[in-house]
Amino acid sequence: MRLIDTHAHIGLINEDPIEQLIIVQEAKQELVEAIVSISNNLRDFFQIYENLKTESHVFHAIGVSPSEVAHPGPDWESKIKEGTKLKRIVAIGEIGLDYYHKFGDKDSQIELFIHQLEMAERYNLPVVIHNREAGEDVLNILREKLPAKGGILHCYSENYAYAQKALELNLFISFAGNVTYRNAKNLHETALNMPLDRMLIETESPFMVPAAYRGKRNKPSYLVETIKFIAELRNMDVEELAEKLFENSVNFFSIKEHFA
Numbered sequence: 001m002r003l004i005d006t007h008a009h010i011g012l013i014n015e016d017p018i019e020q021l022i023i024v025q026e027a028k029q030e031l032v033e034a035i036v037s038i039s040n041n042l043r044d045f046f047q048i049y050e051n052l053k054t055e056s057h058v059f060h061a062i063g064v065s066p067s068e069v070a071h072p073g074p075d076w077e078s079k080i081k082e083g084t085k086l087k088r089i090v091a092i093g094e095i096g097l098d099y100y101h102k103f104g105d106k107d108s109q110i111e112l113f114i115h116q117l118e119m120a121e122r123y124n125l126p127v128v129i130h131n132r133e134a135g136e137d138v139l140n141i142l143r144e145k146l147p148a149k150g151g152i153l154h155c156y157s158e159n160y161a162y163a164q165k166a167l168e169l170n171l172f173i174s175f176a177g178n179v180t181y182r183n184a185k186n187l188h189e190t191a192l193n194m195p196l197d198r199m200l201i202e203t204e205s206p207f208m209v210p211a212a213y214r215g216k217r218n219k220p221s222y223l224v225e226t227i228k229f230i231a232e233l234r235n236m237d238v239e240e241l242a243e244k245l246f247e248n249s250v251n252f253f254s255i256k257e258h259f260a
């Protein structure tokens with residue numbers, strides 16, 4: 001079995017650079033053959049990139065998350081442009097809208113989101129999308145602005161009806177550990193009924209720890225728990241599901257050569 005964690009905040013799991021290396025190496029021993037490292041701001045991105053640059057199985061998304069809307073940092077656009085030239089940069093992200101936390105006002109969030117969608121188009125990269133209580137606005141914007149390389153609705157948290165609208169845009173839907181929670185009926189319904197060729201899997205570590213590890217801090221090596229849960233839900237073989245999700249990830253992030 002081989003797995004890819006499409007979304008992990010390595011820098012938030014542990015601040016210590018040595019521990020971060022241990023976390024990604026341990027994940028590899030637990031069959032997580034690639035990790036997409038996500039940062040919320042560019043300072044964190046460059047720090048984690050530098051620390052993990054020897055780790056050829058760690059890929060990176062670069063972008064400014066809605067949490068940073070009030071302070072994206074000086075020269076953030078040119079920093080993203082420079083960042084996209086680095087090795088193993090596979091997406092712009094995470095970007096999106098978060099109306100739950102009320103970061104800045106809606107208009108500034110929307111402006112930052114659209115701006116980065118346009119950058120993704122310019123730099124020929126897909127996007128990793130954060131949506132919290134902003135579902136309709138996210139879809140309306142993506143109908144106009146989704147870059148050619150596509151996008152992931154990460155840490156999926158909407159219902160199945162919403163998923164169907166997202167699938168019409170050819171978006172990918174990525175499930176995190178919260179799909180394993182007993183009362184997450186909307187997520188179960190979505191994971192059960194959606195087409196497998198649009199599904200991805202992630203930890204969103206250190207958050208959203210799978211039910212089996214409740215109370216612990218999530219990390220990429222726990223990814224398999226979420227796959228096991230979805231396999232059981234869909235009444236299919238874990239290995240078969242894992243391989244399908246692996247293929248989806250490789251294709252979405254265009255990292256096939258890495259596994260040749």
Ligand SMILES: [Zn+2]
Nearest residue numbers: 007038094204
């Ligand atoms: Zn995240």
